[in-house]
Each structure stands twice: as C-alpha cells, then as structure tokens.
Amino acid sequence: MVMEVLSSPGKISMSNRCFARISGFIQSNFGIKLPEVKRTMVESRLQKRLRVLGLRSFDEYGDFVFSPEGISEELTHMVDLITTNKTDFFREPxxxxxxxxxxxxxxxxxxxxxxxxxxxxxxxxxxxxxxxxxxxxxxxxxxxxxxxxxxxxxxxxxxxxxxxxxxxxxxxxxxxxxxxxxxxxxxxxxxxxxxxxxxxxxxxxxxxxxxxxxxxxxxxxxxxxxxxxxxxxxxxxxxxxxxxxxxxxxxxxxxxxxxxxxxxxxxxxxxxxxxxxxxxxxxxxxxx
Ligand SMILES: C[S@@+](CC[C@H](N)C(=O)[O-])C[C@H]1O[C@@H](n2cnc3c(N)ncnc32)[C@H](O)[C@@H]1O
CATH class of the missing domain: 3.40.50.150 (Vaccinia Virus protein VP39)
Incomplete structure (x- = not known):
C-alpha cells in the first residue's frame, strides 16, 4: 500500500493512487487535464478541504468525495478549487x-x-x-x-x-x-x-x-x-x-x-x- 507521507511540516501529500483517482475523475467529467506536473497544485489547493472536514489523509478525502454523500456535497468544493479562474475585464481587447x-x-x-x-x-x-x-x-x-x-x-x-x-x-x-x-x-x-x-x-x-x-x-x-x-x-x-x-x-x-x-x-x-x-x-x- 502507498503510504501518505508528510513532505513538509503540516503539509499532507497525496498518494499516487489518490492522485490518479481524482485526476481521472476530473478529466473524464469536466475535461480538465491534470497531468503529474499538476500534482503539487492539486495537493495545495485541496489541503484546506482536509482541514475543514477533519480528515488526516487524501486517501480518506478520496473515499469521502466519491461516496454518494461526497458526490452530492463535496464535489462542488473540489471543482471550485481545481478550476483555474484567471480572467480580466477587456481581456484580449x-x-x-x-x-x-x-x-x-x-x-x-x-x-x-x-x-x-x-x-x-x-x-x-x-x-x-x-x-x-x-x-x-x-x-x-x-x-x-x-x-x-x-x-x-x-x-x-x-x-x-x-x-x-x-x-x-x-x-x-x-x-x-x-x-x-x-x-x-x-x-x-x-x-x-x-x-x-x-x-x-x-x-x-x-x-x-x-x-x-x-x-x-x-x-x-x-x-x-x-x-x-x-x-x-x-x-x-x-x-x-x-x-x-x-x-x-x-x-x-x-x-x-x-x-x-x-x-x-x-x-x-x-x-x-x-x-x-x-x-x-x-x-x-x-x-x-
Ligand atoms: C481561465 S477561465 C477563463 C475565463 C474567461 N473566459 C476569460 O477568458 O477571461 C476558465 C473558466 O472555465 C471554466 N471551466 C473549466 N472547465 C469547464 C467545463 N467543463 N465546463 C464549464 N466551464 C468550465 C473554469 O471554471 C474557469 O472559470
């Protein structure tokens, strides 16, 4: 089993299995590509959901977000955090x-x-x-x-x-x-x-x-x-x-x-x- 590791004090890392599960789901349901180079971004953006939900690992988070309860509630938060929303007034004027x-x-x-x-x-x-x-x-x-x-x-x-x-x-x-x-x-x-x-x-x-x-x-x-x-x-x-x-x-x-x-x-x-x-x-x- 791949263990969750603490890569820096207080920061929880995501296992390969969990990253594959989340990135596969996001790509097939929302189109957004999440290759390996995006793993750190995904970890840091989802970190605060672990705190809010009182979870100790991303594996626990993955089990929750893909449960029937998670799909109806937590998925919205995950999508909010994963999407890149950079924009501007009169962008490309x-x-x-x-x-x-x-x-x-x-x-x-x-x-x-x-x-x-x-x-x-x-x-x-x-x-x-x-x-x-x-x-x-x-x-x-x-x-x-x-x-x-x-x-x-x-x-x-x-x-x-x-x-x-x-x-x-x-x-x-x-x-x-x-x-x-x-x-x-x-x-x-x-x-x-x-x-x-x-x-x-x-x-x-x-x-x-x-x-x-x-x-x-x-x-x-x-x-x-x-x-x-x-x-x-x-x-x-x-x-x-x-x-x-x-x-x-x-x-x-x-x-x-x-x-x-x-x-x-x-x-x-x-x-x-x-x-x-x-x-x-x-x-x-x-x-x-
Ligand atoms: C970088 S912003 C671009 C905003 C604006 N169109 C602009 O050019 O400034 C990309 C937006 O696309 C949205 N987005 C990504 N995947 C999407 C999907 N599958 N369906 C609808 N919107 C999506 C994101 O949530 C994000 O707000």
Whole structure:
C-alpha cells in the first residue's frame, strides 16, 4: 500500500493512487487535464478541504468525495478549487473592438439579430463575470448609438463559487482598471470600505446578463436557444485535443449559421474538421 507521507511540516501529500483517482475523475467529467506536473497544485489547493472536514489523509478525502454523500456535497468544493479562474475585464481587447466594429454590424445586416430580435451572446466559461460584463458594456455602447438595438448575454461556468461572485458583480477597484474610463463612469458604482475601494456593476447592466452553471462536457449543453455569438476563451486550453474538438463541435451546434465564435489567443483549431472559417485572429465564423 502507498503510504501518505508528510513532505513538509503540516503539509499532507497525496498518494499516487489518490492522485490518479481524482485526476481521472476530473478529466473524464469536466475535461480538465491534470497531468503529474499538476500534482503539487492539486495537493495545495485541496489541503484546506482536509482541514475543514477533519480528515488526516487524501486517501480518506478520496473515499469521502466519491461516496454518494461526497458526490452530492463535496464535489462542488473540489471543482471550485481545481478550476483555474484567471480572467480580466477587456481581456484580449482587440476582440471587443472587432465585436463592435465588424461582428455586430455584420449580424444586423445578415439576419437583423440585435434589431428585429435581441442579439444572443454566450460567454461559456465566464469565470467571475468580467468577460460577460465587458461584453455587456460594449453592446450597451452600441445600443446607445443605434436606437432599437438590444441584446442579452448568458454567462456559464462549472464552478459554483465563481458564479456566485459573477452574480454579485462586485470587484476590487484595481480589477476594473482595464475598463475604459468613460465606461467606468457609466457602468460602475464605487464604494469605499475602511479596507478597500470596491466597484459594483450597475443594476441596469447586470440585468442584461444571466448566469447559470453548465458543464461543457455535458452531452448537449443548453440546446434550446441558438446563439449569435459565443465567447469561449481560455477554457479549452485545459483540455485534451480530442475533447477540445468535441466541445467546439457542440458549440457550433449552438451557433446560428453565420454566427461568430471567439477563442483565446493560444487555442488553435488548426487541423480540426469543423464548420468554421477564420475571420480574424482567434475569431471564427460558422459557415453559411
Ligand atoms: C481561465 S477561465 C477563463 C475565463 C474567461 N473566459 C476569460 O477568458 O477571461 C476558465 C473558466 O472555465 C471554466 N471551466 C473549466 N472547465 C469547464 C467545463 N467543463 N465546463 C464549464 N466551464 C468550465 C473554469 O471554471 C474557469 O472559470
């Protein structure tokens, strides 16, 4: 039997068997690759769950998390800790310019999306909300200059903790620095506590974004409403190539013909056979 060892005072290490069990489960259920080099990260992120639950080893933790009780309660905490939620307002800013100047006018011209019916945008893997709120700011600016234009945004993620943060829409002021000054004034409220200055998304902007938990590995996520635009940036980078292709194929099924898919800057679809063509760096259009 592999023994749990204390590698440094107070820090519990994970056995090979337990790491294989957790990483295998995460990869097959959520797509996220956890190769051996990620073991230290997994250990340190899950360490505090052992303390909270009063467990002495990761083997005990593994037995608990995969028990019927653990699956219904502890799994949510494990997923919250394992996912990497790094994000920013206006991350990869060229995408937001392209959206405003090219994508929205093109969709209005092609199908009237945004004018005859609200434009539908999905931020898949939205983390704590910075991406969908950036989209809401840009599209609100478009609406201010183009009467009759309307939109709604769906933000989804697998992590419950991060979605709670997104729903609140409250951030440290430094986090909002990438928001262009005129938009900060229009869409954010400042509030100062003794410790820090916070900004809050104004209710009118918040009302344009809905959030819900959704696993992109689900067989056919959210099949009902077809989307005009999907942002799925810096999410599939954590998946195996075959899984990336499978997920992008599902996203394509959710996209209207002529709709646009935005990916992160290091997520290439090169060599995959998908009904998409490149229209700008990491922007794809579903074939008409
Ligand atoms: C690095 S963040 C990217 C956030 C944002 N799209 C951006 O580019 O700034 C990746 C997000 O994908 C989410 N994620 C990972 N696997 C997922 C899955 N199987 N289904 C849905 N969301 C997932 C994570 O929880 C995390 O919040």
């Amino acid at each position: 060229s995408h937001f310019n392209y959206l405003y100047n090219s994508v929205v006018p093109e969709l209005i011209k092609k199908s009237g999306a945004g004018m005859r019916k609200p434009l539908r945008v999905w931020s898949a893997g939205c983390s704590s909300g910075e991406e969908p709120y950036s989209l809401a700011m840009v599209l609100s600016e478009y609406a201010a200059r183009n009467p009759g234009f309307d939109f709604n945004i769906l933000g989804t993620d697998i992590s419950v903790r991060i979605l709670e943060k997104a729903l609140k829409g409250i951030y440290r002021e430094e986090v909002a620095e990438p928001v262009p000054q005129p938009m900060r004034k229009k869409y954010l409220l400042r509030s100062r506590s003794r410790e820090e200055t916070l900004v809050r998304i104004k209710p009118a902007l918040r009302s344009k974004v809905r959030f819900r938990r959704l696993n992109l590995m689900d067989p056919d996520p959210e099949t009902r409403t077809p989307m005009d635009i999907i942002f799925c940036r810096n999410v599939i980078i954590y998946f195996e190539r075959a899984v990336q292709e499978e997920i992008v194929r599902k996203l394509c099924r959710r996209l209207e013909e002529g709709g646009f898919l935005f990916l992160g800057h290091s997520e290439t679809l090169h060599g995959m056979s998908l009904p998409l063509r490149v229209v700008a760096p990491m922007v794809y259009r579903k074939e008409l």
